[in-house]
Amino acid sequence: MEQTGASHRSLDALAPKVTAAWYIACRVDALGAGPVRSMVHGRPMVVFRGAGGDVSVLVDRCPHRNVPLSFGRVVGDTIQCGYHGWRFDGEGTCTHVPGLPGDAGHPARRATVVPSVVQQGFVWVWPDADVAPHGTPFRFRHLDDPAYTTVCRSLPSPGSVFMVVENALDVPHTAFLHGGLFRDDTAQRREVTCHIRRFHDRAECAFVGERRPSGIAGRLLSPSGGDISHVDRFHLPSITEVEYRLGDENHVLLNGACTPVDDTTTIVHAVVSIRSRLPGWLVRPIVQPLALRIFAQDVEVLRLQVDTLQAFGDATFVSTDIDVLGTHILRLMHRAARGDAGDPEAPPFERTTTMLV
């Protein structure tokens, strides 16, 4: 059975490259006075906002002498290279070559445009130069909802998108690696039913019978205890979603939109929306340090995972029934990397298993 067999894989198999997709390059807020450099699937990009307010993204290489445009600055609606002062507008057209008599706009001097969309305060880019952009970026469900307190943080992590996503959606390690912070290994465990469904563009696991997590986070969010509703989801190409409902009042939605910098580095753009009996000013200073501590522990273990994979030169991931989402995420990513969108009409793959939580 797939779930319990060991498998020897190449390292590439743990880093499927889904290039024809939307990824976050940066937050719009990051575009202050100057341009921002961003790297997606190994492709350097420069994001800049012109005087008119439009945000543009170009490949971060001046066509003239191949210095990064992000070394330059924004002049009007153009970005100006810091070496010879060539200027490019948001369409990549060269508008000015200092010292050159006549027109600057020779087509050979074009900078390469990266398709981009601004949505909910994020700049999303399409890194695949060979596939025309299609579809729309992921929407964060409660980011614009005034009933929710939302916190955004962008954090780099070691690991491929798959490794980071599997870690973020993995329940069993929380009781152990994050023991005491969130779940607890020593507490009495309860058998929880796991309903797994894999659609053409996402996979999810709904946990039935789970009690409020025993750690600090659980006690804060649900002082009265009681059963919770908990669903973990993965959305292609790289979005994690952890959703808790504790009674009618408390709703926690944690999204992580992952941007592949390269095969071993991922930036997690975390968007956490919380509706709680507790006011936002109280939730924020408690949840943030806790989340950062958990993230730091995950970064440490992912660093070790990357180093070990590289030292051995292959992977031998063996999975069990409680590794509920990992194999489904990997399957979806590999299919998408091949350019296969899957069949939206097909019924989902379904499976039910149990876990002691």
Place this chain on the structure above:
Amino acid sequence: MEQTGASHRSLDALAPKVTAAWYIACRVDALGAGPVRSMVHGRPMVVFRGAGGDVSVLVDRCPHRNVPLSFGRVVGDTIQCGYHGWRFDGEGTCTHVPGLPGDAGHPARRATVVPSVVQQGFVWVWPDADVAPHGTPFRFRHLDDPAYTTVCRSLPSPGSVFMVVENALDVPHTAFLHGGLFRDDTAQRREVTCHIRRFHDRAECAFVGERRPSGIAGRLLSPSGGDISHVDRFHLPSITEVEYRLGDENHVLLNGACTPVDDTTTIVHAVVSIRSRLPGWLVRPIVQPLALRIFAQDVEVLRLQVDTLQAFGDATFVSTDIDVLGTHILRLMHRAARGDAGDPEAPPFERTTTMLV
């Protein structure tokens, strides 16, 4: 003649890989509260001592998600991975998977065992996964002898095992690189006869007519001067032995058991046993700083040797009659690396030469 001809070699030729052999992973003393990571021939291992006192060695990779087991801790007679808390006994059997209902011991979940032996306070390992362990580790002759003062130190050095071993058994450089500390380049030299013998599993050179070394070390160990008996030996796969007798009273045996970390790094486990007129409490504080100073000079020159070999991409070692052991060591190591044990019944190769010492 082999001894005087220049030879262009690939870098690999200076790093023969004898994998089917016993190497020291660590001292038993190093296994305090937690596991110890060790690398032999590029293979990461974790050494741990269970509650029952048994020492075990596993490949340092959890079969589940390939995090190093040395990131975890010892629980009873098992080592527990720090990521999801899986536990493995000394046989590599998975004994516990937190959260998984039912039996943990699925064969696919086995960790890989590295054959090991505890002897004289050292943990010896057999790094070759394809060849069954045979033979016994090297025994340090006077390590357990109360008539001797013994000091053990484990020190990393640049260089392949061959490069480190040749350096350790090389007499001519001592007068020069270590001038004043041990031997001296400016002193009147004397012609010494060198009897070289190469057996199937070792090579040695006995020096006849050598005076007490003129440097600090010689004066301390033999205040009255006089002739000495001096033999240098190499034991396969990686053990150096330098033996001095100065009169009836003084006997110095310096062993270096070399562990190949990779092609350019070696750990020298030095075991120095001394029987002297001087008491141990007096010998130790004099000999140790001196030995460490000498070792630091050797490390510096081996670092330069490694860097130069890599910069040029090949080696051009030219040898003379006073490079008495190097070529024999290399020949023994290359034969062993091919899996050829040699003929124990064959008479040794013998050669006599002279050196000005």
Place this chain on the structure above:
Amino acid sequence: MEQTGASHRSLDALAPKVTAAWYIACRVDALGAGPVRSMVHGRPMVVFRGAGGDVSVLVDRCPHRNVPLSFGRVVGDTIQCGYHGWRFDGEGTCTHVPGLPGDAGHPARRATVVPSVVQQGFVWVWPDADVAPHGTPFRFRHLDDPAYTTVCRSLPSPGSVFMVVENALDVPHTAFLHGGLFRDDTAQRREVTCHIRRFHDRAECAFVGERRPSGIAGRLLSPSGGDISHVDRFHLPSITEVEYRLGDENHVLLNGACTPVDDTTTIVHAVVSIRSRLPGWLVRPIVQPLALRIFAQDVEVLRLQVDTLQAFGDATFVSTDIDVLGTHILRLMHRAARGDAGDPEAPPFERTTTMLV
């Protein structure tokens, strides 16, 4: 047209290797007490001056155990290896092997000689082991002229020789990257005629109608302003020359003799000769900090250029009519790298264009 078309090139195409040529290894002044290590086209060399005053250059690898000879010291007219004390004279002959009875000069023990010439205080070397040295090193025109104040500095820069040379002879970036220091982007520009000529061994551009540079440097060197005579030259294999004449009194000649360390590092041996109304003691403290500031800005941009080329794995240099010398320099270097000396009798390639300076 070549000048305006974009070209995709491999990185090698921007680092043509002209090995059969004279390059500066170091200044003679640098040979104080000990030997100097120098790297040319990836080949490590040791330069030393014997007791008799002769300067010699050997490949920086002792033939015995491949430690760099530059680790050793000069003894009489020989260089002595720091490991075993072998000595080599300037012809590479081994003159002494400590401890070896009999003659040391076995031909197998020769160190490899690098052809060298001492001229105007510099040690020039011929790095190509397969082509016999011919021709003579470049002469700095006013280095020995008492009417001139000459300053020499050796500075490392990122980039291949071509990249560093093109940058040093590029006029348009001065107004921009070095804006305010030398030329100025905001000042009123004037149309200047550029006469380009490419000979078999050099290329040059004479600028007609150029005003005194508006920055600090120009004002210092020509307080009264007025037209200047300005020629930029490239001499094979790696020499830049920038020449200004401002009236009869002021003559500035800036040479940069570039030594290729490897494909991405170049050492610029700058020789600046100035004849001015101002006395040398006044020119020096003003010009030096300015030149170092300009050089530091060029180093920063060349570092970015190297990093970008390596990140993308190719180059897409697009040139315009005001990139007057770059393509000609590259053409000369590629021809020389193929071993083609060109036709000294052929009339030069000539071209005239205009630039706003």
